[in-house]
Amino acid sequence: MPARVRHCVECSKCLTRYLIASSPYPNGSYLIPTVPYLAEEYTLYCSCRRPAVASRWRWSELKTYEVSKEAHLRGYGTPAEIVPVNSQGHDAWVSDATRYLNVKQNGKDVKDKDWGHFS
Secondary structure (H helix, E strand, C coil): CCCEEEEEEECCCCCCEEEHHHCCCCCCCEEEECCCCCCCEEEEEECCCCCCEEEEEEHHHCEEEEECHHHHHHCEECCCCEEEHHHCHHHHHHHHHHHHCCCEECCEECCHHHHCCCC
C-alpha cells in the first residue's frame, strides 16, 4: 500500500501530530484557519491541557509526514505513528524503492532472497 504522506501540525506540549484536513479530532482537539476560508495560517487547540493549548502555524511552517493507517483514520497520532519524511533521508527512500522494482545490481538480477521477506 502506498505511504500516506500528509502535512501535519504538532502540539508543543504533548507532541501529538494532527493531520490538517481532519479537524475536529475525536480527542476534542481542533484546528481552524486563523482567517476563515484562507489556508495561510492555522490555530491548533490541543485538548491535552485545560484550558486547551493553542499554537499558531503558518502554511510555510508545515512539515510533511508519513502517516500510519491507524493515525490516518483517527486524524492524529504519536511521533511513532506520524514520522517526518525528512527523518529517513533521501538514501532510505532510494534503497526502499529498489524493493519494488526489477533491479539489476552489477549487471545481475537482484533475487528476492536478497530482500528477506519478499517472494
